Amino acid sequence: MALYVQKYGGTSVGSIERIEAVAERVARTRNAGHDVVVVVSAMSGETNRLLDLARQIAPDPHPRELDVLVSTGEQVTIALLSMALNKRDISAISYTGSQVGIKTDNSHTKARIQDIDGARMRADLNQGRVVIVAGFQGVDPNGNITTLGRGGSDTTAVALAAVLKADECQIYTDVDGVYTTDPRVVDKAKRMEKITFEEMLEMASLGSKVLQIRSVEFAGKYKVPLRVLSSFSDGPGTLITIEEENAVEQPIISGIAFNRDEAKLTVKGVPDVPGVASKILGPIGRANIEVDMIVQNIGVDQTTDFTFTVHRNDFKKAIGILEEVAQDLKAESVVSDDKIAKVSLVGVGMRSHAGVASTMFDTLAAEAINIQIISTSEIKISVVIAEKYLELAVRALHTAFDLDEKDVQEEHYPPAP
Ligand code: ASP
Ligand code: MG
Numbered sequence: 001m002a003l004y005v006q007k008y009g010g011t012s013v014g015s016i017e018r019i020e021a022v023a024e025r026v027a028r029t030r031n032a033g034h035d036v037v038v039v040v041s042a043m044s045g046e047t048n049r050l051l052d053l054a055r056q057i058a059p060d061p062h063p064r065e066l067d068v069l070v071s072t073g074e075q076v077t078i079a080l081l082s083m084a085l086n087k088r089d090i091s092a093i094s095y096t097g098s099q100v101g102i103k104t105d106n107s108h109t110k111a112r113i114q115d116i117d118g119a120r121m122r123a124d125l126n127q128g129r130v131v132i133v134a135g136f137q138g139v140d141p142n143g144n145i146t147t148l149g150r151g152g153s154d155t156t157a158v159a160l161a162a163v164l165k166a167d168e169c170q171i172y173t174d175v176d177g178v179y180t181t182d183p184r185v186v187d188k189a190k191r192m193e194k195i196t197f198e199e200m201l202e203m204a205s206l207g208s209k210v211l212q213i214r215s216v217e218f219a220g221k222y223k224v225p226l227r228v229l230s231s232f233s234d235g236p237g238t239l240i241t242i243e244e245e246n247a248v249e250q251p252i253i254s255g256i257a258f259n260r261d262e263a264k265l266t267v268k269g270v271p272d273v274p275g276v277a278s279k280i281l282g283p284i285g286r287a288n289i290e291v292d293m294i295v296q297n298i299g300v301d302q303t304t305d306f307t308f309t310v311h312r313n314d315f316k317k318a319i320g321i322l323e324e325v326a327q328d329l330k331a332e333s334v335v336s337d338d339k340i341a342k343v344s345l346v347g348v349g350m351r352s353h354a355g356v357a358s359t360m361f362d363t364l365a366a367e368a369i370n371i372q373i374i375s376t377s378e379i380k381i382s383v384v385i386a387e388k389y390l391e392l393a394v395r396a397l398h399t400a401f402d403l404d405e406k407d408v409q410e411e412h413y414p415p416a417p
Contacts (some may be wrong), residue, residue: 042073063108269332272299
């Protein structure tokens, strides 16, 4: 019999009816003879409601007190779910993070898990109990309640699965898996059966927000098989796992991620001499602005153009800094554009296949979409294009790389010859 850690997110426990439905699902797994540890989020909207209460008292409350406050959301859900299981004659017990020994550092509101003592959970499991743990929270070395950052229940679940050596960590959510791209943009996007940790990290950091990024890092590091699936329907979901050797049928491209959150800045006509990149990006870094893509052109007439992208929220601040830097460097001008989007192909199959980039560029050219910046890594190719072409680009690439969901009708009833 297996041990599963099942995590249910806010929407999945958003009402009494839904908590009852979760209890049914947990009971089914338990009655099939498996051991189950359940991690739950606060009921949907609850964490935001609590944060809003705090803000009505003070604009900037002490982080320690914020953690005491927001951790209560999950405490409500664990107790209700435990009651719902007991009502079904399933023996269950609820625990807060601190009760179950989830030890973190003391960075309130963004704490990191340092150690988990699995003994108490193991003892309960051995007694045949379902163990229900509050997600998103832990306790620091001085006994203060801490929280793990928004979406942190995913990380709690993965960490528990790692410590307990669970057979699988199942993240139940309101979508039925991870898709090849956002189905709101491409209606032929399809659910992936499998994706590697590495690919998932790229997809997640590029804005596919199914899982907290840190939980994926954690799962990859400790090799916890992770599955994303729907709490509203039955289905296999998407398995996130390590890359298989000799994965013959590995698709070249697994998914297409995109992001509209960036803006582009160029300093034109900077001297082509050592130290210029550092003079430009130094002040940007000191202002705590994160830089994503960086491009420097080949020098012409002892000068060059230097381009980089930042988050749109930092756009104004970055322009201000650059204008000063440009003056110091006697550069020609600063030009900027915040109507851009980044589109990225992600796939471990790229490692063993040539020609991915040229197919990408051909496809964009055929749609007359201009590429402004290109950057590549081992398993990713990203381009920056004008934002107005984003949807068109993603759809065209989805088709070009054969990711479109086939017409279901056609698959089941092939037309008569
Ligand atoms: N309740 C927390 C949040 O809303 C943690 C979680 O749901 O994972 O961010
Ligand atoms: Mg969540």
